[in-house]
Amino acid sequence: MTAANGRAAAPDGDTDDEAGGRNAAGASAGAAGPGPVDGGVAGRGRASDTVAAVVRQWHAVRPDIATGPMEIIGRVNRCAALLQQAEDAPLRRAGLTRPEFDVLGTLRRTGHELTPGEIARETFSSGAAVTKRLKQLTERGLVERRVDTRDRRVAHLRLTEAGRDLVDAVLPEQLSYETAVLSGLDDHEQSELAALLGELLVQLEGRLGAPRG
16 A cells, blocks of 8 residues: 555546446446345455345346456455545644655665656556645645756756655554555455465556556
8 A cells, every 4th residue: 555655556547447447346236226236246254345245136037147357456446445435543643645645755765766667657647646745745845846957848856854754753653544445355355365466466556557647
């Protein structure tokens, strides 16, 4: 999550992730009710989730289709949407959006100046989205810009002292918040989930890795 910038940032005013979560199982997402239901395809005997209800509805009307991909991608999208809707409490208190913090975190963890294009690649974002975020962060005095002496069309960005201090103050709080979010899974389950998501991400980045927002 935060430490690795492991997400694709949506455009500012971000609603794409929420929309994707609301359509968690493709066109079927709207068919499920808002709360959990009994039975279904929930793992390890735990309470059923909303995607399980969607899957059962599809099985009722189209018992011939295989819903395995829906059960994975639908849940990934639904989890992402819920995390977006909940927002990130430490970031909100600092007056930052997640995409803005991704930009600051990228400059902090790389430890050197980056061009807007390099930041876009690091944060899986479009150039236009990064330009907007950099403008906001520069106006707040968190990022400063240096024009390239050989090509004035190229800018080099780095954190100001205030930007560096803000990242260092917020990161431990944000990681504690994310630890609490994941507290329903034990250490082994979290490691297993991280490894599986990592394998999926490597495959998807190889096929679908273009920046989106």
